[in-house]
Every structure is written in C-alpha cells, then in structure tokens.
Amino acid sequence: MLLVPGLFLIAFLLVALPSGGDAGRESRTSDLVLDRALGADEAYLPEWGVPVHRDEFDSGLERWTVRDRSTHGSLSYDRALIASSQVAVRNGMLTITGQRLEAPIPGNEDRPFVTGYVDSAGIFSQEFGRWEIRARLPLPPGSSQGIWPAFWLRPDNSATEGEIDIMEAYGTAASSPYSFSTRSRTQASLHFDQSGQNKTSGWTPAIPGLDTEFHVWAFEWTPTGMAWYIDGLLYKKVLREDYPAYDVAFGTGAKFHMRLNLQYGSKYWGYPDPVDPSVTVDRAPFEIDYVRVWELPR
Template identity: 30%
Template structure:
C-alpha cells in the first residue's frame, strides 16, 4: 500500500454558512485559524500504534462500568494486530466477525488519555471509512473526568466524525453534555456530493475555542455551535467544553445506533487513518 500524505492544509477557506438548527447566520467563518502544530501521529512506523501516543482499550466496556460501551454495542475491543496495526504509514482498525471473549465481533478502540489531553485547538485526521450496515466508526474527543468526580455526559463529548456504514455519503458532527446527550444531543450532518466516504481518504476536523466549535470536512465548514446556541436549544443547559479532552478512534459494531449488522454486511471492514494532527 503506497501512502500519499496530504501536506497542504486548508487553513484559510471561508464559507457563508447556516449555523446549527434555528441559529442561522450569514456570518463568514474561517475553517482553521489555529496553525501551530503541537502534536501529531503520522503512523510512519509499522507494528502496534505508538505507545507514547495511544492507549489500546480492550473488552466490551464492562471493566469500565459501561457494558456495551454505553450504546449496547456488539463487539469486544482487542489489542491484537488483527484488529489494530500500523502498516505502510497508515493506522488500520479492523472490525471482524469472529467468536472472541463471548462476543461475535472484534474491533479496536485507541485513545490519547493521559498522553494528549488538550483544552481547545484544531483536531483533524485524514481517514478512509469502512462500509456496511451496523458498522459504526468514529473520531471523537472525550472530556477529562476531574479525577473521577464527574461522569458522562457532564464531562462532555465532541464527535468530530461519526458515520453509519450503510449511509456512505453522510457523516455527522455532534456534541453531548448535561441535558443534551444521547438522542437529545446537538448534531448536524454533512453530505458529500458525487463521492463516498468509503472510496477514498477525507479530512475530518474541528476547531474548538472557548466560545465556539466549528466542524469541517475537506475544508468545508458545515457546523458551528456556541454556548449561546446550546443555551437556546436546551433552555439553559451548561456548556461543558472548557476542560481538557482526549482523542478516541474506534470502529464499533451494532448498538442502539446504528443497529445490528444484517445479511448485506460484509466483514471484515477496515478504517484507515493517514494521520492525526493537533494545532493551537
């Protein structure tokens, strides 16, 4: 597999956008204003993901007190190379159908918790997504738990990219917090035209500042949320995006969202990650 790096960063693209839900505006926003690279993994060394950057979670969430990882998912995560490895400059997370530790599916979930926990910045990754009913990859941020005194959704969650494998032209960006979590989360979709997210690499990112989170795909700004938007949408819920967050990459199978695989689902499926970069 030959790796092609996307070196040219889109840091000055501007668009007139409609902000989430009823908060429409003609204000012109900048996709990326934070350009000081402070952390990156280019996945240039074959083998396991760099342990200086990543933790490899295992199990079905039961050990963390959240069986099914909070979404009634069907997989167990492993640290085996069959599920997570770096080859030829690309991180590969593979979801498989197999009997393992009492589950019928395996996959991988990696995080930077304790290795990169950052408050504010531009977080982006270049990813080729898998496909298939019940396949649920994500690139997201989870808030610090303040030494165990806070739990989800009080800690906050920023979903940079989530995607349903049977809807290969659509991704969505979401936030979860107290009063706007789960089915009541604040979210917006992005639909690609004349292409599919499983047919090639695309850049997914957010730029997160104290008073705004912007989402973009390939330099196209499609979602922007402020504390005022959260207050208006929820009737006064707290903006909790004011603490360090860490990065998570995973491929789930089944769950409340997106539902179980069916007869059309072909496994294994792979999510390929060319790089992950963080700027401030």
C-alpha cells in the same frame, strides 16, 4: 539574472500564483504551495501554525493507549469485543480492523465480531484548539449495516458529561431508519450530557467515495464556540451563547482527550448481520492517515 532552482521556484510562485482566496476553503492554495516550496511543515495552517500534537503513523503507537477486552471489557460495543490485535500501524497508516469471528467466544455469543479502540487519555488532552483527521471509512454501500467508525473527544476523568463527536459514520442498511439515508454522509454531534437526548447534531453534505477515498474531518473549538469541517467546507457551527447547557459541559476548563474506534451496532442506526457478509462485510478496515492537533493561538 541567475537564480538557483529553489529560488527560481519561489520567485515563480510569488509572481504566478493568485493572491485571492477561494470561498469555502480553509487556506489559500498559494499559501500551501509556497509553504511547501520553502520546505515548511505541510501541516502548517496560516491561522493556527503547526500542530502541537500529531501522529503521522510512521512508527508505533506511543501516542495512544490501545484498549483490550482483557483489561477494559467490552465497553458499549453492542455486537463486538475489543482486542489489541485489531489495531496496527503499517506503511504510514493506522488501521483499526473490525471483522466477523469464525466462531463466537463462549459467554459472548451475542458479540460475533471483534474490533479495536484507541484513545489518548493520560497521554494528550487539551481545551480549545483544532483537531483534524484524514481517513478512509469501512462503509461499502449496501453491505456495511451496523458498522460505526468514530473520532470523538471526552473530558479527562469524566470531569463533565460533555462529549464532542468530530466524525461518526453509520453503515448502510436495506432500509433507512428515520427515513434518512446515512450513505455518503457523516455526522457531527455535541452532547451536553450522556442522556443521549440533550445534544445538537449536524450532517455533512453527500461525500462521494467515503469507502474508497480519503477525506479530512476537522473541528475547531474556541472560547466563543465550535465549528466542524469536511474537506475544508464548514458544515456545522455552535455558538456558546446559544446553548444554556454549554458552560456546564464545556466551560469548566476541563481538558478533552481523543478517542478512535470502530463499533458494531446501535439502537439508533441498526445492528450488523451476524452471519451474512452481503449485509455486513466480514472485514472492515478503518484507515487513518494522520491525526493532528493545534492549540488555540494566543
């Protein structure tokens, strides 16, 4: 029987690939390999389909608003100013770069760093679905004190006080606050209000190479609850019925937009060193390969 190369590959895959799935994975390897052999979108997921909104960062930043100090102040960036100059797309990558200023800006001596911030408010937001980011974090062990990259969701027009933190990571310091080391781990949190107290959080297992390798953080929101994943592994789940405050924060029908930022310092996990690069590096690039969003299947 004569087969053209593409058909031969498909036939081989159908025969050779195992039919069973591996526990803990979001989809079967055979599904993904076959999808790509057929020329399907690599972002296709059997349970979700293809993304309804995405940025592979192959061009500009039309899908985001780039915030700047001149128009949006300093936000809550405890030790840094925000500037549009710190956000760039090059070679298929979004990079938000934090760095130490050569000299403090007059009137902002308590903010010796500059950093970047983007969001999708007014451009894209939704209720329910799946959000995913592939990124490499600017957290070299032992020299990233106070550096705080994050990917999170907030409701349009502050319709509720709810907040969904898909990924937050905290640079390591000489000592570990709360007797817990943040090295090699990232956090997921669900805030029912903005008090900082009414929330639930969870940590990933240890992840080798947070600062040297790319990893995938995913979040799924359905009418019954929420789930967080790292590299395909489920590590936190919240059921709507288990939290009395859930409906007020996340059950109103409000749509949530995305935020990507790199903050410097917090009262929880420490502040950056203003002058010593061996404690807080001079330059910290937060590199994002893609952001993808799927809507809830009907």
